[in-house]
Amino acid sequence: MSSLIGLGCFTIACFLAALTGAWFRPGEWYEQLKKPRWRPPNWLFAPVWTVLYLMIAVAGWLVWREVGVAGARLPLAVYALQLILNAAWTPLFFGLHRPDLGFVDIVLVWLSIVATIIVFYPIHFGAALLLLPYLIWVTFATALNFAVWRRNLAMV
Numbered sequence: 001m002s003s004l005i006g007l008g009c010f011t012i013a014c015f016l017a018a019l020t021g022a023w024f025r026p027g028e029w030y031e032q033l034k035k036p037r038w039r040p041p042n043w044l045f046a047p048v049w050t051v052l053y054l055m056i057a058v059a060g061w062l063v064w065r066e067v068g069v070a071g072a073r074l075p076l077a078v079y080a081l082q083l084i085l086n087a088a089w090t091p092l093f094f095g096l097h098r099p100d101l102g103f104v105d106i107v108l109v110w111l112s113i114v115a116t117i118i119v120f121y122p123i124h125f126g127a128a129l130l131l132l133p134y135l136i137w138v139t140f141a142t143a144l145n146f147a148v149w150r151r152n153l154a155m156v
Contacts, residue, residue, distance in 0.1 A: 014053040017087035024095040034151040059130040075119040082112035099149035
């Protein structure tokens, strides 16, 4: 039972990070920006992020289940940091209309995901693997953020 409660806590933490996406919507400002042709349609982001957040939650839960909080203080701290940085991107980019600050943040998100994978790997290989799609998506999102920023320097 405590294992299921733990999974629930990790899932809640991930979806709390996702809530910034509900509070800070792209809106008209974003629609007016010049975007690269390779940008996915807006409708794709919510389902992709839903799956990714579930994978992130399961990854954290697997590490916690394997060694507990005491055995994974650093890995879970790095995990929490990547969630906080992830949650910060939407208010920076969409809330403040600052693709430049969004880019700085998303680079930090990318680095924190890599760090999370590195510290999860020795504890639970599967947990580290679950974070790879997240890393791939954030790599793509970083390129997209940079492209939008560069195409719209005069607007920001």
